[in-house]
Amino acid sequence: MKVYRLRIAVQAISFIILIYGGLFYIDMGNRMPTFSCAYVDDRGGGCFLIGFQHMLSRPFGEFLGDAGIRLLKAMGIFALWSIVLNKAWCGWICPFGFLQDMLSKIRSFFDVDLSRFGWITRTRYKSVKYIFLVLLILIPLGIANSFFGLEKIPRDWSVPFCQICPARVILPVFNGDFSQIHIDFSSNTTMVLTTIVMVLVALFFTTAFVKRRFFCSYCPMLALLSLFDKIGLLSLKKNGQRCTRCGNCSRACPMEIREIEEEKVLTNLVTQDCTLCLRCVEVCPEDKALETRFCGIPIFTASQQGFLKRQGLDEESHTNKNGA
Amino acid sequence: MDKQEKRKRLAKKIQLNLAMTVGEIFDPIDEDTTRPKKMAYFDRIFKTFTQGGEGAVNRKKTQKLIGTYCLFVPEEIIYAAGGQPVRLCAGAYESVEVGEEFLPDSACPMVKSEVGFTTLPVLSFYQQCDLVAIPASCDWKAKMAEIIHDYVPVVMLDMPKVKEGEASRAFWLSEVKRFTKEVEKVTGMRVTRSRLRGAIQMIQKAQVQFRRFHEIRKAEPPVIHGRDALEVLNAYFYDHVESWTAAMATLNDELEERVNNRESVAKPMATRLLITGSPMVFPNWKIPTVIEELGGVMVADEFCTSNRYLHDKVAVDEGLLSDMLHAIADRYLLPSCCPIFSTTIDRRDRLLQLIKDYRAEGVIYHILKGCHPYDVETRIIEKLLQDNGVPMLKIETDYSPQDVEQLRTRIEAFMETLKGQRHKEKS
Numbered sequence: 090m091k092v093y094r095l096r097i098a099v100q101a102i103s104f105i106i107l108i109y110g111g112l113f114y115i116d117m118g119n120r121m122p123t124f125s126c127a128y129v130d131d132r133g134g135g136c137f138l139i140g141f142q143h144m145l146s147r148p149f150g151e152f153l154g155d156a157g158i159r160l161l162k163a164m165g166i167f168a169l170w171s172i173v174l175n176k177a178w179c180g181w182i183c184p185f186g187f188l189q190d191m192l193s194k195i196r197s198f199f200d201v202d203l204s205r206f207g208w209i210t211r212t213r214y215k216s217v218k219y220i221f222l223v224l225l226i227l228i229p230l231g232i233a234n235s236f237f238g239l240e241k242i243p244r245d246w247s248v249p250f251c252q253i254c255p256a257r258v259i260l261p262v263f264n265g266d267f268s269q270i271h272i273d274f275s276s277n278t279t280m281v282l283t284t285i286v287m288v289l290v291a292l293f294f295t296t297a298f299v300k301r302r303f304f305c306s307y308c309p310m311l312a313l314l315s316l317f318d319k320i321g322l323l324s325l326k327k328n329g330q331r332c333t334r335c336g337n338c339s340r341a342c343p344m345e346i347r348e349i350e351e352e353k354v355l356t357n358l359v360t361q362d363c364t365l366c367l368r369c370v371e372v373c374p375e376d377k378a379l380e381t382r383f384c385g386i387p388i389f390t391a392s393q394q395g396f397l398k399r400q401g402l403d404e405e406s407h408t409n410k411n412g413a
Numbered sequence: 414m415d416k417q418e419k420r421k422r423l424a425k426k427i428q429l430n431l432a433m434t435v436g437e438i439f440d441p442i443d444e445d446t447t448r449p450k451k452m453a454y455f456d457r458i459f460k461t462f463t464q465g466g467e468g469a470v471n472r473k474k475t476q477k478l479i480g481t482y483c484l485f486v487p488e489e490i491i492y493a494a495g496g497q498p499v500r501l502c503a504g505a506y507e508s509v510e511v512g513e514e515f516l517p518d519s520a521c522p523m524v525k526s527e528v529g530f531t532t533l534p535v536l537s538f539y540q541q542c543d544l545v546a547i548p549a550s551c552d553w554k555a556k557m558a559e560i561i562h563d564y565v566p567v568v569m570l571d572m573p574k575v576k577e578g579e580a581s582r583a584f585w586l587s588e589v590k591r592f593t594k595e596v597e598k599v600t601g602m603r604v605t606r607s608r609l610r611g612a613i614q615m616i617q618k619a620q621v622q623f624r625r626f627h628e629i630r631k632a633e634p635p636v637i638h639g640r641d642a643l644e645v646l647n648a649y650f651y652d653h654v655e656s657w658t659a660a661m662a663t664l665n666d667e668l669e670e671r672v673n674n675r676e677s678v679a680k681p682m683a684t685r686l687l688i689t690g691s692p693m694v695f696p697n698w699k700i701p702t703v704i705e706e707l708g709g710v711m712v713a714d715e716f717c718t719s720n721r722y723l724h725d726k727v728a729v730d731e732g733l734l735s736d737m738l739h740a741i742a743d744r745y746l747l748p749s750c751c752p753i754f755s756t757t758i759d760r761r762d763r764l765l766q767l768i769k770d771y772r773a774e775g776v777i778y779h780i781l782k783g784c785h786p787y788d789v790e791t792r793i794i795e796k797l798l799q800d801n802g803v804p805m806l807k808i809e810t811d812y813s814p815q816d817v818e819q820l821r822t823r824i825e826a827f828m829e830t831l832k833g834q835r836h837k838e839k840s
Contacts, residue, residue: 197731200606208579330762335748337728340739350747351577353758372728393624400729402617 091399092371092389096180100187106133107184108263120166122314123178124185126260127251128269136256137167138225138310142248146229171314175321176359179311180366185256189304192297193343204299211345214306215361222309225250245278250309252282255293301343305364318359324382325365329353331378338369338379349379371399423511424533430507431535432463434696447678449671451664452641455648459695466536471653472497477600480542480565482527482557483550484717484749485572487741489727490593492612492654495602499538500650501545502718503527504694506812508535515560516553521783522812523694524553531561538651540565544599546592548572550753551786568595575755576746589742606734613727613737619654622661623723629668630712631771634677636668639688639711640701646719647695679710684828687773689715689764689794691781697812700779703821709828713771715764721750752786757793764794768803775831776805777824783811804831 106115107125110133117125117134125132127139144160152160171178179186196203206214228249231242251257258269272287273279296303305311329352339350344362349369352358358379359365370379373391381389439460442448461469472478479496481488491498506522508529515528530539548570549555558567570588573581593604602608626645630637645664649657686709693700693716704711714720725748727740750760768776776798780787791807798805806827810816 197733200733202733202735203731330766333725333748333763334759335725335728336743337726337740340743341728341730353762368730372730374726374728396726396728397617397621400614400617400726402614402621 099181103182104184104187122171123183124256126256128257129261129264142229146232148233171317175323176365180364189297193301217307218312222312253285255289258290315361325358326380327358331375337372341368341372427507435462451667454660458648469651470538477543480545483548485548486546489612493604493609494596494600496600504697521781585746586742619658620723632672635710636671684709685712685774687713688777690779691784691787692716692718752790778807780809
């Protein structure tokens with residue numbers, strides 16, 4: 090089976106499990122490193138970020154006791170999930186990523202060219218997800234505590250990221266729940282935040298249509314997951330000696346990562362923005378130049394033969410029978 | 414009138430000389446019984462050179478002929494536009510003197526030979542081209558368009574020299590798009606999504622055979638000579654990609670049988686040489702022939718006319734026209750090891766990989782006099798090979814057959830040292 094087909098299948102199955110799993114009594118816990126939104130009623134598992142923000146909004150003193158242990162436990166579960174599958178959570182499981190991939194498919198079906206970031210923009214844009222990450226940690230802390238004697242942040246700001254997360258509005262729709270599509274006029278804060286989310290939803294559809302995985306480039310979950318880049322059991326390795334730097338990998342990369350092509354020395358290529366979709370390995374025509382490993386065991390390796398097969402050439406009659 | 418008569422006579426003379434050279438090359442080859450039988454298909458193409466190259470290029474009468482130079486002109490686009498590419502890089506000593514009328518002495522023999530063939534009717538396909546695409550790769554090529562534009566319609570493709578930059582890639586992509594438009598104008602056929610996809614697949618199929626062929630060349634004992642390997646890739650210059658692929662498939666089948674029967678073209682323990690540097694184009698095969706006559710074997714080469722020619726692949730990602738053009742532009746620019754680019758990183762890695770894969774014992778670095786880019790890189794490559802313990806012999810020569818005996822002495826001595834080293838390693 091071709092890997093991109095397998096990936097779509099896995100993404101579709103994960104989408105069904107994460108959005109409708111509740112109907113089949115599936116519950117995978119609320120600490121998943123993926124956008125299985127907690128606002129979806131029939132979800133099969135919950136996004137880590139919402140619980141994380143809730144747990145953070147406590148006075149500092151409480152972290153020394155029960156709340157601290159609960160926070161550590163939640164982070165431990167999150168870390169375990171992340172270490173096992175690494176960024177494959179983004180490339181293979183995330184329902185929000187799946188939606189973006191589907192929008193890209195629709196775009197290429199209608200023959201619309203994809204747009205790319207300039208190199209400088211791409212590099213600058215990397216930091217945006219960290220801004221989101223820092224804010225989603227600091228604001229909840231600021232609700233329960235006062236920093237430097239300043240006033241506490243009002244309660245309306247609780248779970249700030251979820252309030253502006255377009256997945257909260259879009260994913261429940263698949264569950265038949267349109268109630269998230271509204272602007273909340275109950276206070277100034279909620280009005281502003283819900284307006285922002287509506288703008289982001291509109292932007293999500295337009296940007297994901299012209300550009301592959303636009304949302305992912307500022308997703309704070311990706312920033313959190315990238316803590317485990319180097320220790321994840323699933324890894325992406327490169328053999329620089331075999332690489333001809335033909336650029337196929339970086340051109341096909343939905344996240345437009347250039348390191349995959351340029352790097353000649355480093356072997357671990359799970360970079361900050363990598364979603365481990367393995368598209369680069371698929372389009373690499375050099376034997377063993379790129380390799381995916383799980384616990385050090387190669388599971389998917391770049392090869393000439395595989396490359397041609399995936400390019401639509403059926404080469405059974407041409408294969409080298411002697412292995413010479 | 415008198416002048417025209419003179420040129421006609423000159424053309425006739427060069428034609429005769431060329432026919433003689435071709436004969437000298439193929440007479441001993443035809444008598445060689447150890448040679449793969451299927452090489453006859455490729456021999457036929459070069460034997461047409463004795464009759465003005467008529468029939469060398471495999472095309473239909475209605476098809477437009479697009480001449481190309483170097484390995485930067487995207488053939489996928491030419492095929493997609495319904496044209497037939499023909500690579501015009503030349504290796505004939507005979508036409509060098511004609512080219513010298515237009516070029517300084519310091520120019521490389523390749524560009525002289527090419528200009529010679531374009532300006533004088535010796536090989537017919539040089540004049541029949543409906544468009545000649547010249548990439549501004551080295552300085553000689555950059556000036557070439559202006560020199561030959563009175564004889565054939567020319568389009569120049571500007572080349573970035575620092576391929577790592579974002580702007581240079583975008584620039585090269587725009588050049589490829591401009592080239593597409595130029596070819597469309599000449600052939601009168603639009604490059605569409607499905608045609609381009611078909612052309613890419615056609616060349617990918619040729620690449621399958623190309624890579625299979627090189628896989629076979631790794632076999633021990635060697636089943637094909639380096640010169641013959643140069644020949645089959647040289648034939649790709651003129652042949653239609655589909656007929657070439659079919660001929661390659663039968664040749665590969667024969668070679669695989671030879672691998673199974675352990676039929677060797679060389680004596681056991683023959684010295685394994687790798688050759689790199691300025692390209693060798695038919696009939697400039699003096700170095701491979703000398704190596705072969707001395708009982709050595711050229712196991713691999715790193716020439717833009719041979720090993721590098723079809724190695725890199727276009728990866729179609731989304732299958733849109735723009736995506737495919739982008740992929741084609743990248744394929745011709747980024748992995749190229751041509752010394753016109755600022756860095757040697759890719760060439761260094763490729764050389765080491767080839768030495769390892771083909772178990773080469775020594776490297777011959779071939780420089781054509783006047784080929785400055787390869788000359789400049791000599792030191793870097795020499796040092797790299799030194800660090801890796803691979804002996805290297807630098808040979809600077811041109812197309813003239815005069816120095817063959819001198820080359821023979823030098824190559825023989827080099828092969829002797831390699832043998833001595835082998836004994837030392839054993840004991």
